[in-house]
Amino acid sequence: MKTPKTISEKIISEHTGGKSVIAGEFVVANIDLAMAQDGTGPLTIQEIKKLTKGKLANPKKTIFFIDHSAPSCRKELSNAHKTIREFAKENGAVLSEVGKGVCHQLLVESYVNPGDLVIGADSHTCTSGAIGAFATGMGSTDVAVGMALGKIWLKVPETWKIEISGKLKENVYSKDLILYIIGKIGADGATYKALEFTGSTIQNMSMSERLTLTNMAVEAGAKTGIIETDSKTKNFLKKYGRANRFRHIFSDEGAKFEKVIKIDASIIEPVVSCPDTVDNVQSVRKLKGLKIDQVFIGTCTNGRIEDLRIAARILKKKKRHTNTRLIVIPASQTIYSEALKEGLIKIFVDADAVVLAPGCGPCVGVHEGILADGEICLSTQNRNFKGRMGNPNSKIYLCSPATAAISAIRGEIAIK
């Protein structure tokens, strides 16, 4: 009888030439897709040149995204973008230009399929796990090797089953759920592990909500976050023209999970992550009234159309508070276009928000909303480390789009 396997064990086994691998093993695996972005791309390119003078194992599955500083805010970065463009052109790699959007959103919209093994020179590559891929973030050297050789070395991770049941309260979203979970596990609690999100709450979630969960798996130290595929995955792929790529990806009955964590979603309240670590999670109720200088709604965590709809519903016919700047960034061009069609962008502009081009925005601390000394930002992004938004003398709080929107109106952390 075949040994029952977790999703991660199955996908990695399929990529090691038919070898049957289990958690804890070190393997050299074939990859389906490798990507880098404008922050990690130039170093990746430098290493590829050392390996194969630029030749790529699978150019059509080698993607460079320009999203972290897009459009470029200074000449050094413009030159980095130029390096990437020229390399992609010369070697046949795919280039995702300024304005297309954040890499992780574009990966699921256009490139990643269930069962794929994906590596990316960006820690939030784990996002693609929501569509049943084994996707993990690595450094430029690993990704360079993956791009040049089509292979990578991996340790097959142990899996933790995060079983979530119960209905989320009104005004509580998947962002609150994942922050709550990270608060429980800790920022290093799941180091090296694969987190498989399962249970009735997950089954009832939209793909957008699921992507928020897997996006943040790395904030608990995990190698990836992953979710069984179902009809929602299928419809998502269909929307983006890849219905034929659907596969049922699931953990076998009897698969070995290192740990099972049960979560009752119905008891969770709206929460925020307080400075300077993601696991510093507090109830919004406790922080009510904290004055904020800037609100940012967007990113690979919460810049999807569903997130923008939630924010727009709250901001409709309202204005941001005079003392609080509001920045809204759709995660991709497709989302931007949908938001325009639905009238959401008009609602944001009428609320006195600044709507910027799809990309990472101020989340990485390079441009588009760097904080001043002593300022506080409330953001829907995934990280609040010291200096993350470009100034070590500022503070970042993380929350859901709903909390962000209501707080932007009030000028302070608020709850509906």
Next chain:
Amino acid sequence: MILKGKAWKFGDSISTDHITPGRYFHLRTNLPELAKHVLEDADPDFAKKFSKGDFVVAGLNFGLGSSREHAPQIIKISGLNAVLAKSFARIFFRNAINIGLLVLECDTDKIKQRDEIEINLEKGIIKNLTQKTEIVFKPLPKVMVTILKDKGLVNHIKKHNGFNLT
């Protein structure tokens, strides 16, 4: 190989943003310049304090956060010998080994600021020469030892004309 130098202590949860602040994003294509800001948001004067061969000594989850390999890169090109920590974040740890920066997991509470440290890699011993104590470190997986011995992943691949790890 024996490594000898002073210990520079840092706390828990030193992120890649502490090591390589995002505001220097534009210096990522100029590592020697970026290295002048190594660990700046954990200790603004750090780059002025240490000498070549010294050690970064930290607490739990060193290097959490982004995948930027520039973080271990600038620690290495600054001439720091190794990072000792109670634990490391996954991507940082892997990146360090891949570029040939020594990273060791051990009980760093036994090391105080500016203690003289000596590491004997073959024998697997960290000596605290100031406190006159010995500290054991967690052995690295075989795969990582091979990569380190080959001076990083790219050199490993070039030497063996592909992977020779498993």
